[in-house]
Amino acid sequence: MKWLLLLVSVAAAEPRSGALDMSRELQAMQADDSANPGMLWVQEGEALFHRAEGRAQKACADCHAGLAGVATRYPAWDEATAAPIDLAGRIQQCRAERQQAAPLARESEPLLALAAFVTRQSRGLPLAPPEDPRLAPALARGEALFRQRRGQLNLSCAQCHEERAGLRLGSALIPEGQANGYPQYRLEWQALGSLQRRLRNCMVGVRATAPAFGAAEYTEIELFLARRGAGLAVEAPAVRP
Amino acid sequence: MLSSARWWLALALLATPAWAEGDAARGRAIVTTRQKGLCLLCHSGPFPEERFQGNLAPSLAGAGRRWDAAALRARLTDSQGLNPDSIMPSYGVANSLRDVAPAFRGKPILTEAEIEDVVAFLLTLTADE
Numbered sequence: 001m002k003w004l005l006l007l008v009s010v011a012a013a014e015p016r017s018g019a020l021d022m023s024r025e026l027q028a029m030q031a032d033d034s035a036n037p038g039m040l041w042v043q044e045g046e047a048l049f050h051r052a053e054g055r056a057q058k059a060c061a062d063c064h065a066g067l068a069g070v071a072t073r074y075p076a077w078d079e080a081t082a083a084p085i086d087l088a089g090r091i092q093q094c095r096a097e098r099q100q101a102a103p104l105a106r107e108s109e110p111l112l113a114l115a116a117f118v119t120r121q122s123r124g125l126p127l128a129p130p131e132d133p134r135l136a137p138a139l140a141r142g143e144a145l146f147r148q149r150r151g152q153l154n155l156s157c158a159q160c161h162e163e164r165a166g167l168r169l170g171s172a173l174i175p176e177g178q179a180n181g182y183p184q185y186r187l188e189w190q191a192l193g194s195l196q197r198r199l200r201n202c203m204v205g206v207r208a209t210a211p212a213f214g215a216a217e218y219t220e221i222e223l224f225l226a227r228r229g230a231g232l233a234v235e236a237p238a239v240r241p
Numbered sequence: 242m243l244s245s246a247r248w249w250l251a252l253a254l255l256a257t258p259a260w261a262e263g264d265a266a267r268g269r270a271i272v273t274t275r276q277k278g279l280c281l282l283c284h285s286g287p288f289p290e291e292r293f294q295g296n297l298a299p300s301l302a303g304a305g306r307r308w309d310a311a312a313l314r315a316r317l318t319d320s321q322g323l324n325p326d327s328i329m330p331s332y333g334v335a336n337s338l339r340d341v342a343p344a345f346r347g348k349p350i351l352t353e354a355e356i357e358d359v360v361a362f363l364l365t366l367t368a369d370e
Contacts, residue, residue, distance in 0.1 A: 150340040155328060159328050167295075168297070169283070170275065170294070171292070208340045
């Protein structure tokens with residue numbers, strides 16, 4: 001009987017967006033496009049999306065009509081590099097190869113803006129990570145990274161986000177660490193930032209080394225976050241304290 | 242040949258811990274300073290002036306009644322030696338950690354003297370509050 005109850009409770013455990021634990025004010029700010037500061041980046045991204053760039057003098061819009069739902073399926077398998085790629089990585093790739101334009105650096109304003117514009121088109125749609133067996137090894141590495149203790153404080157992501165979500169670390173309510181709101185406007189940053197920036201914050205918080213932006217480890221962790229958050233509605237650009 | 246009085250004196254010296262006496266006031270500052278002791282990220286305690294105390298760990302109130310100096314010292318120095326699953330950092334241990342940021346590499350979070358200060362302070366927390 002006990003195992004049955006256990007099964008039921010595991011099945012009932014649905015992923016929980018960090019937005020649900022914010023103040024009403026921040027929830028309202030996130031939900032209202034005219035108050036959500038992240039929408040400035042979305043607008044900038046829309047303009048960039050339609051601008052012809054590079055030696056090819058092509059705009060993103062010349063190849064893509066709309067990109068609704070696309071962000072729900074990232075990270076995805078990239079045939080060209082035979083490796084997983086995140087959405088920002090795909091945008092960088094299109095820019096370099098199809099537009100033949102100067103590369104956009106990770107965490108640069110134009111790349112954040114384009115990623116925000118593309119991800120915004122999936123708002124409200126459930127995260128649907130691809131069931132691609134070629135992603136399995138990277139997904140497994142991502143889960144291992146999530147469970148690995150690290151840094152001078154010797155804590156793993158799982159010890160906070162799986163075992164202690166909902167409790168308080170000092171003033172901060174520990175969220176489940178879901179990735180459905182990125183890129184995201186964080187009041188602390190006074191800017192839009194990527195999931196990788198958030199992951200670096202957590203790594204620096206436990207006094208660990210953080211891999212450079214764009215490192216494969218982040219995509220591996222993101223693959224695992226997408227898997228455990230499957231079904232959550234995309235909220236980007238989310239707002240966080 | 243040692244006289245029996247000197248023999249007893251030598252024994253007493255050996256039995257005296259090498260640790261200098263900790264300073265409870267300094268210990269309090271370490272415990273309540275978030276960038277130093279980090280204790281209040283996880284613990285609460287009788288520090289009414291400190292807002293935003295964590296709730297990942299038992300309250301520090303009464304710690305000095307529940308534990309003696311040796312037990313507190315052991316816990317602070319190597320919490321994960323006592324319980325490998327503990328999330329409380331081993332404040333006196335610098336090796337056996339992975340991916341430590343360069344600024345902190347090879348250093349324990351607190352020195353032995355700082356741990357003594359914290360022990361001295363925790364021993365004053367005898368009320369259950």
